[in-house]
Amino acid sequence: MAIRVHLPDGNELELEEGASGADMAAAIGPGLARAALAVEADGELRDLTAPVRDGASVAVLTAKSDGALALIRHDAAHVLAAAVMELYPDVKISIGPAIDNGFYYDFEFPEGVSISDADFPAIEERMRAHVKAAEPFVREDLPVTLARERFAAAGQDYKVELIDDLVAKEGVETVSLYTNGPFTDLCRGPHAPSTATVKAFALQSVAGSYWRGDSNRTMLTRIYGTAFFSKDELAAYLERLELARQRDHRRIGRELGLFHFSELAVGSAFWTPHGTTLWNTLRDLMSELTAARGYTEVKTPQLYDAELWRISGHWDKYQGNMFVTSDEERPLGLKPMNCPGHCLLYAMARHSYRDLPVRFAEPGLLHRNEPSGTLHGLLRVRHFVTDDGHIFCTEEQIESEVAGFLEFAAEVYALFGLETRVELSTRPDVRIGDDALWDRAEAVLAAALDATGTAYALNPGDGAFYGPKIDMHMRDSLGRSWQLGTIQLDYNFPERFELTYTGADNAEHRPAMLHRAILGSLERFLGILIEHLGGVLPVWLAPVQAIVLPISDRLNAAGEEAASKLRSAGARVELDHRSESVARKIRDAELRKIPYMLVLGDREEADGTLSLREHGGADRGAIAIDALAAELAELTLTRAR
RNA sequence: GCCGGAGUAGCUCAGCUGGUAGAGCAAUCGCCUUGUAAGCGAUAGGUCAGGGGUUCGAGUCCCCUCUCCGGCUCCA
Numbered sequence: 016m017a018i019r020v021h022l023p024d025g026n027e028l029e030l031e032e033g034a035s036g037a038d039m040a041a042a043i044g045p046g047l048a049r050a051a052l053a054v055e056a057d058g059e060l061r062d063l064t065a066p067v068r069d070g071a072s073v074a075v076l077t078a079k080s081d082g083a084l085a086l087i088r089h090d091a092a093h094v095l096a097a098a099v100m101e102l103y104p105d106v107k108i109s110i111g112p113a114i115d116n117g118f119y120y121d122f123e124f125p126e127g128v129s130i131s132d133a134d135f136p137a138i139e140e141r142m143r144a145h146v147k148a149a150e151p152f153v154r155e156d157l158p159v160t161l162a163r164e165r166f167a168a169a170g171q172d173y174k175v176e177l178i179d180d181l182v183a184k185e186g187v188e189t190v191s192l193y194t195n196g197p198f199t200d201l202c203r204g205p206h207a208p209s210t211a212t213v214k215a216f217a218l219q220s221v222a223g224s225y226w227r228g229d230s231n232r233t234m235l236t237r238i239y240g241t242a243f244f245s246k247d248e249l250a251a252y253l254e255r256l257e258l259a260r261q262r263d264h265r266r267i268g269r270e271l272g273l274f275h276f277s278e279l280a281v282g283s284a285f286w287t288p289h290g291t292t293l294w295n296t297l298r299d300l301m302s303e304l305t306a307a308r309g310y311t312e313v314k315t316p317q318l319y320d321a322e323l324w325r326i327s328g329h330w331d332k333y334q335g336n337m338f339v340t341s342d343e344e345r346p347l348g349l350k351p352m353n354c355p356g357h358c359l360l361y362a363m364a365r366h367s368y369r370d371l372p373v374r375f376a377e378p379g380l381l382h383r384n385e386p387s388g389t390l391h392g393l394l395r396v397r398h399f400v401t402d403d404g405h406i407f408c409t410e411e412q413i414e415s416e417v418a419g420f421l422e423f424a425a426e427v428y429a430l431f432g433l434e435t436r437v438e439l440s441t442r443p444d445v446r447i448g449d450d451a452l453w454d455r456a457e458a459v460l461a462a463a464l465d466a467t468g469t470a471y472a473l474n475p476g477d478g479a480f481y482g483p484k485i486d487m488h489m490r491d492s493l494g495r496s497w498q499l500g501t502i503q504l505d506y507n508f509p510e511r512f513e514l515t516y517t518g519a520d521n522a523e524h525r526p527a528m529l530h531r532a533i534l535g536s537l538e539r540f541l542g543i544l545i546e547h548l549g550g551v552l553p554v555w556l557a558p559v560q561a562i563v564l565p566i567s568d569r570l571n572a573a574g575e576e577a578a579s580k581l582r583s584a585g586a587r588v589e590l591d592h593r594s595e596s597v598a599r600k601i602r603d604a605e606l607r608k609i610p611y612m613l614v615l616g617d618r619e620e621a622d623g624t625l626s627l628r629e630h631g632g633a634d635r636g637a638i639a640i641d642a643l644a645a646e647l648a649e650l651t652l653t654r655a656r
Numbered sequence: 657g658c659c660g661g662a663g664u665a666g667c668u669c670a671g672c673u674g675g676u677a678g679a680g681c682a683a684u685c686g687c688c689u690u691g692u693a694a695g696c697g698a699u700a701g702g703u704c705a706g707g708g709g710u711u712c713g714a715g716u717c718c719c720c721u722c723u724c725c726g727g728c729u730c731c732a
Contacts, residue, residue, distance in 0.1 A: 119727095131661060222727030223659025230729040234659045237727070269667075278705085278723045336731085381732085386657045387723090389730065401732065486732095498732055535732040567689045594689070602693035616691055628692055 018069035020056075036063040037208075040075045050077040052086055052207045060086070062154055062205040078212075078244045088113035090152065090195075090206050091142075091213045091242040092120045097198030098141035099238070103128060108200065109173040109226060109235055116252075116494065117241030121224055123173070123233060130236055135218040138238075146213050150196040152206035162190045162201065173226065174201045215249040216242035262492040264542040265392040267550035271607060273558070274393065282390045282397030284538060289558035292587065296556055297537055298378050300430075300654075301402040308423055310376035310404055315356030317380065321346040326511050327355040328447045332480045336383050353379040354505075354530055357405040358512040366516040371526065372408035372416055378537070379403050393542030394497055400537045406529040407514065413527050417463035417485070417502055424487060424500045424533045430654055431544055435487035435499060437469055440477035447481055448507040456504045457483045479530075481507045487533075492546040499540055502531040551630065554610045554650040561611035561647060562589045563625065564600040573620045577613070577640055584644035585651070605630065613643065 016032045020039065030039055036054035040047045040063070053076040054061050056068060060082065067073060076083055092111035099106055099122060111120030124130060157165075159182055166174035178201065181187045193202045195210050207213075217240060224237040243249040260266075268274045273290035276283075286294055302312060318340070324330040329337065329351065338349040350356060357375045366373060380400050389395050406416050428435055439460060442453045460483055464471050471485065478484050484503035488496045505528045508514070515523040534540035554560050561581060565574040571592045581588040589609075591600045597614060604612045613625035624637040638646075649655075 129660065133661095220726055221660060224728045225658075228729070230658070234728075236659070239727080276724090281723075383731080386730065388657060388659095388728085390724090395731070399732070493726095501732075532732075539732055564692085566691050569689075594687090596688095596690045596695065597692055598690085599694055600690095600692085605693055612692075614692065618691090626691080632692085634692070 018067065020067055020070070021072040023072075023074045030067060032069075033066050035066055036061060036073075036075070039067050039073065043075070047075055047077070051075045052077060052080075052083055052212065053205045055080075055082075060205050062152075063208055064154065065205075084243070085113040086205070087207055087212045087244065088118040088242045090210060091216050091240060092118040093152070093193065093195055093198065093200055093202070093206070094142050094145050094210050094213055094216075095138070095218070095238060095240060096120050096122075096200060097145055097196055098138050100198055101141055102137060105170075107171055107173055110177075111200075117219065117239060119237050119239045121226070121235040121237045123226075123235050130221050130238065132218070132221060139216075139218055142213075142216065145196055146210050146216075148196060149209045149211035151209045152204075153194045154204060154206075155192045155194065156189050157192060158189055159187060162192060165192075165199075166201065177201060212244070213242055215244065215246045216240055217249060217253065259492040259494075262546045262549045263392075264394070264492070264545040267545050268393070268542075271550055273545075276392075280398075281387070282385060282395075284393055284396060284398075292558040293541065293552070293556060294537060297534070297541065298400070298402075301378065301427075301534065302376075304423070304427065305374075305376040305402070305404060308374075308419070309372075310374040313357070313360060313375045313377050315353060315360055315377060315379070316350070318347050318349055319356070321348055323355050323359070324348045327358075327508065328481065328511065329355070332445055332447065336385065338382050338384050349382045350379070351381055351383045353377050353381070353401070353403045354405055354508060354528075355512075358508050358514060358528070361405075361407055361514055362512055366407070366526070368409060368516055368518045368524070371516055372406050372412050373526075374404060374406045376402070376404040381536075393538045394491060394495075396536070396538050399539070401532050402534045402537065404531050406531065407509075407516075407526040408529070409516075409524070410527055413459050413504065413529070414463045414466060416529055417460065417504070418467045420502050420529070420531050421463070421467045421469055421485075427533045428487070428500075430656075431547070432656055433489060433544075433547060435489055436496070437464075437471040438474040438477075438486045438488065439464060439471050440474040440479075440484050440486060442478050442483060443476050443480060445480055446478070448510075452506045453483065456506055460485055460502075460504055479503050479505075481505045482530075484530075489543045489547075491543060497535075497539060497543060499535040499543065500531075500533040501535065502529055504529055551608050552610075553654075553656050554647060555652075555654045557608075557610050558587060559589050559607070559609050560587045560651070561613055561643070562591055562600075562604050562607075562609050563613045563615055564591050564597060564604065566597050566614065566616040568592070568594055570615050570617070570620060574615050577615060577625060580640050581644050581647065584648055586644060586647040601628065605632075611643070611647070 017029045018032050019027050019029050022028055028042060030042060037051060040051040051063055053063055055074045055076055056071040089112065096108050096111055103124060105125040107123040109121040111118065159178055163175055163178045178190060181190060190201060191204055192199050193204060193206055219239045219241060222237045223234045226232040226235050241252065243252060272287050273293060274284045274286050277285060321330055333351060337351050340347050361373060378400050382398055385395060385397050408416050441457050464485065482503045482505035484501050486498045487500035488498050490496050509525050509528050514526055516526050518524045563574045563578045565571050574590045574592060578588045578590045601612060608630055610630050612628040614628065615625055619625055619637055622637060624639050625643060626637050627635040
């Protein structure tokens with residue numbers, strides 16, 4: 016009896032019944048048999064030892080295949096756990112998956128034992144021994160009762176909990192165990208044939224992580240690592256990581272003198288004069304663009320009676336994140352969001368359907384009492400300004416308003432050369448408003464996304480407490496994802512604040528409300544932007560657009576004259592009048608990433624020109640000062656990149 | 657907030673097993689007068705995060721607090 020399988024090249028292959036993936040690879044060729052790691056059958060990865068199903072579409076997974084890295088990283092996680100269990104026999108194991116750039120394994124170490132990267136060499140040495148031994152990964156399928164007994168007997172409580180959950184939630188009757196050398200783990204698989212493939216690995220960091228991501232449960236110790244098929248690839252990856260670290264906005268912010276932090280104002284940036292110029296340029300950009308899009312700018316208070324926060328729901332749902340104070344008789348809250356203030360402002364005047372949509376924009380200063388452990392440079396702060404806006408509109412206008420926003424956001428991100436990842440986040444556990452409202456709100460957002468052809472991922476349960484949202488995310492230099500823009504549909508606030516407009520029927524109606532921001536917080540956006548650009552800001556954003564470099568002290572007066580001509584044309588220009596060599600002045604200007612370096616020597620002075628060197632080294636030769644002024648003005652006006 | 661690590665001059669860091677702090681860059685002053693990525697010299701700069709303890713003696717050992725870093729939870 017023979018079975019037939021379909022190969023990726025369209026051919027069919029005949030195999031004996033019961034043939035394994037390894038048999039299949041061997042039937043195709045000896046080279047493939049040696050390279051084979053696993054088999055993909057009808058889209059599902061399986062061990063090489065597993066029998067091949069008749070009629071399946073199969074592909075042999077090798078080091079070159081997509082998914083092969085994830086496979087050996089998962090193998091590496093088992094090798095890590097094996098090594099850790101040898102060194103710390105009383106350790107409890109939990110889970111150890113492959114992740115984007117590597118793998119981790121979470122352990123509970125015995126009381127009093129803590130792991131740091133100083134322990135990595137010993138662990139890695141044990142890991143190398145397991146790899147060198149080329150221990151086969153052996154799969155075993157066991158009835159859940161037997162598997163449970165086995166892990167219970169070994170004191171592996173986390174594995175027992177996992178098995179109990181598999182039974183309760185998925186009704187499984189058997190589970191699979193994988194053994195490599197002395198180590199056995201509850202694992203779905205698949206794995207490569209042996210540990211030998213995990214040749215190039217490195218442990219990277221140790222961190223805490225809650226069991227099952229629940230902050231009420233045990234804090235486990237997570238060890239992160241990565242693995243590649245070759246030492247060269249591993250070295251190249253580690254080198255890339257190091258280069259990314261050089262782009263860290265906290266480092267660049269210090270080097271370029273843009274902002275500082277102080278332990279006397281935790282989570283709040285101090286912007287230097289240069290940093291403030293950059294920040295203001297960004298704020299002015301958004302004021303200009305929102306005005307062009309039909310928003311009107313408004314200003315609302317910082318500090319409100321607690322009553323406002325009770326109406327909005329913040330007092331119940333968000334107070335932990337608010338800075339609360341009081342006057343002589345009343346509790347007060349510093350605003351963490353602009354929306355309640357905007358609702359009050361909307362309600363202070365009557366609105367006709369003819370006026371809608373009303374679009375309020377406010378570069379609003381917000382304070383949020385973020386947990387200390389989450390603060391991170393400019394990317395997570397307690398004091399920040401959002402390019403916030405709220406749109407009050409009719410039900411019929413929602414879709415076009417959301418579509419208009421998606422367009423607007425795309426325009427802004429394009430100015431900076433950023434590409435974002437879009438997510439639709441739906442109702443969270445902690446929320447206000449009934450489910451019917453949420454159903455409607457989620458459906459409208461999805462419709463607007465579809466109508467504009469925006470690609471997005473679904474992020475269930477991550478909406479704001481008052482409504483679902485569409486978020487735009489960017490990654491920082493270390494690969495962490497941060498939310499920038501957002502648009503959130505909210506039927507709840509209009510109810511709570513009893514907002515109305517007069518319809519064509521002369522009756523009062525409830526408007527819908529959209530909360531939206533494109534940059535998110537200016538602070539976070541600048542952090543991400545600095546990392547994206549590696550600190551090399553385009554002319555229109557650069558705090559110092561050009562610096563005049565006289566080649567000798569005797570030209571300092573001419574330098575001042577040239578600089579002031581450029582300044583009166585609107586350019587942000589400095590003069591380097593130090594008694595230093597041109598080479599030195601160039602070097603310092605390069606390190607400050609100043610776009611235009613303008614060398615002034617005797618020839619230039621005589622001709623009324625400056626010799627232009629752009630950041631990065633391009634030498635454009637002598638250019639008339641008027642022409643330079645015009646060029647800088649043009650680059651600033653057009654926001655050229 | 658939780659787990660782990662770290663905190664020495666403005667910045668980057670050295671300071672072995674305890675014997676009262678050092679370099680480079682930056683800064684200041686002077687000399688040099690410079691043509692596209694570091695000219696030379698001198699000077700100044702530190703309650704070694706803060707507090708408590710052990711010790712004849714603490715940057716170094718112990719405890720507490722603060723902040724920062726990496727994660728986790730949370731979030732723009």
